[in-house]
Amino acid sequence: MPLARQGRSGASGDSRGGTSDGGRRAGGRGGRGGKDDGRGPRRRMPTDPRRRRRRVLRWSATVLAVLILGTAGAGYLYYQRLNGDLRKDDLNIGDSKDRAAKPKANAAGQTPLNILLIGSDARDSKENQDLGGAKDTYNTAPRADVQMLLHVSADRTNMSVVSMPRDTLLDIPKCTDPDTGTEYAAKTYTIANDSLGRGGPGCTVATWEKLTDIHIDHFIMVDFAGVVSMADAIGGVPVCVDKNIYSHTSQGHGSGLKLKAGTTSVKGKQALQWLRTRYGFEDDTDIARTKAQHQYMNSMVRQLRANATLSNPNRLRQLAETAVKALTVDKGLGSPKKLYDLSLDLKKVPTSRISMTTMPWEYAPDGNRVVPKPEDAAKLFRLVRQDIALDGKDKKKAASDKPADPAAADDEIAVRVVNGTLTEAKGAVQGRAAAVAGLLTGKGFTKAVADTSPAVSEDTTVVRYPSADLEGDARAVAKALGIGTDAVKKSADVSGVTLVVGADWRDGTKYTAADEDDTTPDSADLLNGAKKACMQVDPAYTW
CATH class of the missing domain: 3.40.630.190 (LCP protein)
Incomplete structure (x- = not known):
């Protein structure tokens, strides 16, 4: 398999194989004259x-x-x-x-x-x-x-x-x-x-x-x-x-x-x-x-x-x-x-x-x-x-229960709640961020506030945090709402603990995550390493 040593030059590479070579399907060549270019310490050696x-x-x-x-x-x-x-x-x-x-x-x-x-x-x-x-x-x-x-x-x-x-x-x-x-x-x-x-x-x-x-x-x-x-x-x-x-x-x-x-x-x-x-x-x-x-x-x-x-x-x-x-x-x-x-x-x-x-x-x-x-x-x-x-x-691997930094007291954790219920089919649920922020406040997270920005689109509810010192806080928020640790994610897009109420939680006060399907998609075309297989040849290229 051509895993590859690189030979760099000052060129950007845009001139070879860009998106302007019309008429080719997936894997098309990039202007190469028609050729197919798929392109411790030192130990004493034993004397024996x-x-x-x-x-x-x-x-x-x-x-x-x-x-x-x-x-x-x-x-x-x-x-x-x-x-x-x-x-x-x-x-x-x-x-x-x-x-x-x-x-x-x-x-x-x-x-x-x-x-x-x-x-x-x-x-x-x-x-x-x-x-x-x-x-x-x-x-x-x-x-x-x-x-x-x-x-x-x-x-x-x-x-x-x-x-x-x-x-x-x-x-x-x-x-x-x-x-x-x-x-x-x-x-x-x-x-x-x-x-x-x-x-x-x-x-x-x-x-x-x-x-x-x-x-x-x-x-x-x-x-x-x-x-x-x-x-x-x-x-x-x-x-x-x-x-x-x-x-x-x-x-x-x-x-x-x-x-x-x-x-x-x-x-x-x-x-x-x-x-x-x-x-x-x-x-x-x-x-x-x-x-x-x-x-x-x-x-x-x-x-x-x-x-x-x-x-x-x-x-x-x-x-x-x-x-x-x-x-x-x-x-x-x-x-x-x-x-x-x-x-x-x-x-x-x-x-x-x-x-x-x-x-x-x-x-x-x-x-x-x-x-x-x-x-x-x-x-x-x-x-x-x-x-x-x-x-x-x-079986599905369980996430670690020990974040790098312990959570602060609930009433000291600042949480921004974002309405992520917007979908093309149903639109956004008005006031959803405020409702869930109120739910958090009632659970002791008194610094939870609703973001008043327009609703965004998020398929599943997620709790994001920007750095390791806030991971424990983010997990505490998720636990209080019954959100799994797999939905607690580090992100450079937030500046503090941020709960995005997704399209999977459009109403109610109890979050219930949908059961995730952990089977490999058929479209991934899975091949087991022990299986011997033959490539099918295009009849136009046989002899």
Whole structure:
């Protein structure tokens, strides 16, 4: 999977793959000559040769484990030598006040882990140019043509992967290039993969946090050349097509992938072709390409976990050396200990508990791009945010009952009550904020006041607070009204504890939350990591 090392230049990236290339459906190319561009302390080494061999074996798998969802353990000395090859960049270069809140620990003190996997189409070297094609784009701003959010549950029993189609239209926040200081103004309704060219991978992270409200802990990136070298080092990844495929047309469209029906182990350039193929899979859209990437990732995990040749220390060493030369990671991940800890976390998840999904989407009005499908995408992001397993095999995680700061006395808590009952179908309930403010006053929250501003639209009742020192106060308000802790949210949009009375509480003095459906939306197209699958080939591209 082209997770990607970035090659930045001063260009903004807007000229490649913007929204002006009419006539293409989801996953359309961006002006590339017709080519398919889916784009502690030092420990003394043991003197026993057998122990030394085991230690090297464990360590060599460290970086590899990061890529393959945890296949082995770690060691220190060898990594110290390779550390210089590991590229590092800033995690989030958006506005710090807009960052998503960190998830709370569960009862055992564990927290979820979110890693953004990015695949770049950078043409910043001769090798990347040769692999990517489109000579006129050499050393221009890269694009994030593969974006996958990897979520590891707090208890490390399951993992969810959410892919975003590369041509998704969304809002990109203001980002500042950490190297040059260049500021990129916020953009609305623009193509998602442009984020990488607006200062680096930290802007892609900021864009995901803005869209999903999910706190991202780390990112990992690999470029074209990295994909090829990793596929070679692994020894090939089995992929399957239901009929012969040749992704090529007389007009120059296609990745060049040519396979016979059935299962083939792809490596090197052929692996890159698989990951970039749009013309030839299903309906020739970016959505089909995302499915192919999911199948490749699942197959790679199964291959590496079952491959007996990985007991060979020389083979593992080659894999580790190849990986670090291909990777760019955030600075928080660029240390031996962090990589070691991450590999241990990832290796705990069994293949059968890995869930691959695609962000629910629908076509934009012009039919050339896609946008998040409002209710389904929001639901999928909520499940990840609340650490609910997408495979449906876990019970809902309970929120922590211990806020960072205890609540003040009820009569000392200032609460602003907002009328959020406005809907298109029913309009707003007049005086609703005043009524609920009076209800709070009667319960001892004498500083509760109704906001007299016009009603807003809020589907469900929520209590927001701006900072950790007010979380306890917000929870006290919610508890008094029977509102669940999952509806208590940190927000930079409020200056104090704010209760928004939503459309789900239009009347009465008792709040009753609707039972939430925690099943993964069908539109997310869930694929289990242990399932072997075949890509359907468009008959127009068979031979």
